[in-house]
Amino acid sequence: MTTDYKLANVVLRVDAHAEHHPELYYRAQRGAVCYDAEAEALEVTGEADFLTYINGLSAGKWHKYTELTAVTLRIAVSGSGEVHLVGVPEGEDAACEIASRTVDALESPVTLEIPFELTGYDLIGFVLDPHQDSSLKMFEASWRAEVEEDRIRPISLAIATTTFNNERYILPNIELVKSGISAESGPISRNFHMFVVDNGRTLNVEELSDELVTVLPNPNAGGSGGFARGMMAATETPGIFTHVIVMDDDVRIMPESIIRVYNLLSLARGRYRDAFVNGAMLSLEEPTRQYEDVGRVVENGVYRRIKKDIDAGTLEGMLKNERTDVEIPRAYGAWWFSCIPVSAIEKNGLPMPFFIRCDDVEFGMRNKPIYMTMDGICVWHASFEGRFRPSVDCYQYTRNFMTMIAVDDCASEQKFVLRFKRSIRLALRDLDYVAAELTLDGFEDYLKGPEFLAHADGSLLMKENGAKNEKLLPVDELDADVLARAGITQEVLANVDYVFHPQPFMKVWRFLPYDKHYLPNALLRRTPSYVVKNGETTLEGSSVRSRVLVYLDPTREKGIVRQMDRERFRAIRKREAELMKRYRREGANVRAAYKSALPYLTSREFWASYLGLGQ
Numbered sequence: 001m002t003t004d005y006k007l008a009n010v011v012l013r014v015d016a017h018a019e020h021h022p023e024l025y026y027r028a029q030r031g032a033v034c035y036d037a038e039a040e041a042l043e044v045t046g047e048a049d050f051l052t053y054i055n056g057l058s059a060g061k062w063h064k065y066t067e068l069t070a071v072t073l074r075i076a077v078s079g080s081g082e083v084h085l086v087g088v089p090e091g092e093d094a095a096c097e098i099a100s101r102t103v104d105a106l107e108s109p110v111t112l113e114i115p116f117e118l119t120g121y122d123l124i125g126f127v128l129d130p131h132q133d134s135s136l137k138m139f140e141a142s143w144r145a146e147v148e149e150d151r152i153r154p155i156s157l158a159i160a161t162t163t164f165n166n167e168r169y170i171l172p173n174i175e176l177v178k179s180g181i182s183a184e185s186g187p188i189s190r191n192f193h194m195f196v197v198d199n200g201r202t203l204n205v206e207e208l209s210d211e212l213v214t215v216l217p218n219p220n221a222g223g224s225g226g227f228a229r230g231m232m233a234a235t236e237t238p239g240i241f242t243h244v245i246v247m248d249d250d251v252r253i254m255p256e257s258i259i260r261v262y263n264l265l266s267l268a269r270g271r272y273r274d275a276f277v278n279g280a281m282l283s284l285e286e287p288t289r290q291y292e293d294v295g296r297v298v299e300n301g302v303y304r305r306i307k308k309d310i311d312a313g314t315l316e317g318m319l320k321n322e323r324t325d326v327e328i329p330r331a332y333g334a335w336w337f338s339c340i341p342v343s344a345i346e347k348n349g350l351p352m353p354f355f356i357r358c359d360d361v362e363f364g365m366r367n368k369p370i371y372m373t374m375d376g377i378c379v380w381h382a383s384f385e386g387r388f389r390p391s392v393d394c395y396q397y398t399r400n401f402m403t404m405i406a407v408d409d410c411a412s413e414q415k416f417v418l419r420f421k422r423s424i425r426l427a428l429r430d431l432d433y434v435a436a437e438l439t440l441d442g443f444e445d446y447l448k449g450p451e452f453l454a455h456a457d458g459s460l461l462m463k464e465n466g467a468k469n470e471k472l473l474p475v476d477e478l479d480a481d482v483l484a485r486a487g488i489t490q491e492v493l494a495n496v497d498y499v500f501h502p503q504p505f506m507k508v509w510r511f512l513p514y515d516k517h518y519l520p521n522a523l524l525r526r527t528p529s530y531v532v533k534n535g536e537t538t539l540e541g542s543s544v545r546s547r548v549l550v551y552l553d554p555t556r557e558k559g560i561v562r563q564m565d566r567e568r569f570r571a572i573r574k575r576e577a578e579l580m581k582r583y584r585r586e587g588a589n590v591r592a593a594y595k596s597a598l599p600y601l602t603s604r605e606f607w608a609s610y611l612g613l614g615q
Helices: 059-066 167-183 222-235 255-267 315-323 342-348 359-367 390-408 413-429 433-447 450-455 458-466 480-486 490-494 504-511 566-601 604-610
Strands: 002-009 033-036 041-044 070-089 096-117 121-130 136-148 157-163 192-198 213-217 243-248 251-253 276-278 280-283 289-292 295-297 303-305 337-341 378-381 529-534 537-541 548-552 558-563
Touching: 002 255, 041 070, 059 070, 059 121, 059 255, 059 315, 096 121, 096 136, 121 136, 121 315, 157 167, 157 222, 157 255, 167 192, 167 213, 167 251, 167 255, 192 222, 213 222, 222 243, 222 342, 222 359, 222 458, 222 604, 243 251, 243 255, 243 342, 243 378, 251 255, 255 276, 255 337, 295 359, 337 342, 342 359, 359 390, 390 413, 390 433, 390 458, 390 566, 413 433, 413 566, 433 566, 450 566, 480 529, 480 548, 566 604
Parallel strands: 157 192, 157 243, 192 213, 280 378, 529 548
Antiparallel strands: 002 136, 033 041, 041 136, 070 096, 070 121, 070 136, 243 337, 251 378, 276 337, 280 289, 295 303, 529 537, 548 558
């Protein structure tokens, strides 16, 4: 027996954070589409294309993941005009018409059903085209399939989100989830729960908790501790939940993404039955910019985005997003939105106690999952540019990535150590002694072994290391004379570009093992210089032979003036040499100890003790 199963809803209302980018939902001339709140319908007075990131159907992905071959567009519409079903054939760059229906329903809406074959298309969408001097109103629309009842898997979905004093985001997200899931008529409304892990213990548990949401007060154990607590809650009683979505708190979510994940999991077949689903991260500042959906770890330990800065507001970007393969070795899904089968948690354990940074990457390396992704399963998150903090990006990254290599064999330790040494050299060239010292701190704490990690107070470490970070100032608070002598003009400050454009000579020059600290003052520049950096990457400027250097963050809104400190430089190089000597002597044993400790450090027993549960 077959049943009518909904794959996805067409989203009628443009979310507030994307109000200036309706092209994510529909493409039309300005003013040709508006939402009628009273009628709860989208009114269209000119041609409107719904083959978009949010409202198009990822035909190729649905066929690949579920083996469906036929789908129907169901649309409730009134007015006078045409509904054109369109699709982009495999390998093509433009859409063609598949079918068309005429609407002549001036008094009350009619429901149209337009069936079509999925096979042979990468994307499917539709166009509303009102007749001249008329309009069309769309009350609802969805993509659906006739499915054999016995092939629909029973899915029960939990969300585990972690928050720390971030009511500005988490409270609206709780309400969005409640309203979105409650309004959905499909099975998800009966098989869903949201666990909000409150690391700051500032939320009102009784007021926010109900049949859909449970707030769990938690010690501040960072993202890894918060997600571990959420996973533990979702797996506490075997068989209650089949999947857990781990999700950041500082995102703007779209409940429809959760609904689509549920429906996809219900129909996934073959090798995709146990796959993870990773939602894309789009930028809150640039809502059509898809920053990443799945990343990978390369041999030297660098993270790489498989897809880089997709323009989700264009058909070209959508096609690139759909056609780029994410099923590759050493892939991971970041935890701004990642759906994990409970069976993977039961088999391979909970997160490592990293506090923050690398916990999601390590979990991916350990589980080696297949990832499913598609247009319209996403969240919006603040961009990462300008957020470099040595306490996180140097200390946490070095310590945790070395640990990850030890437990998962996911990259070359030898190559990563070479990168570690190069990072110190580059930091010293730019007079960034803080970054060099915190990188060494992370390496030293790694060498302390798993006992240190198991008993470290992550919150205290973050506080202590955070106090060491340079305190960047607004550019207009820096010494104007130093800025002028360094060549920092208004044109320099306005030339914001996050893309690295290296000259071939500079790429080679930066790899050479030179350092100006070894030069006498007579060979150093008397005038200041400047660099604009995004993490370790120099976007503009040069620090060569500079005793005084103005550092600008990639937004060019903040910076700091650095002074050469030869004594601090010598102390760092001496400490580096001593740590490398210790690493050569103890490294193999330390790595083996982490490998041996992995089962315990990712166990429910460990996390219950670490979080003080049951005490």
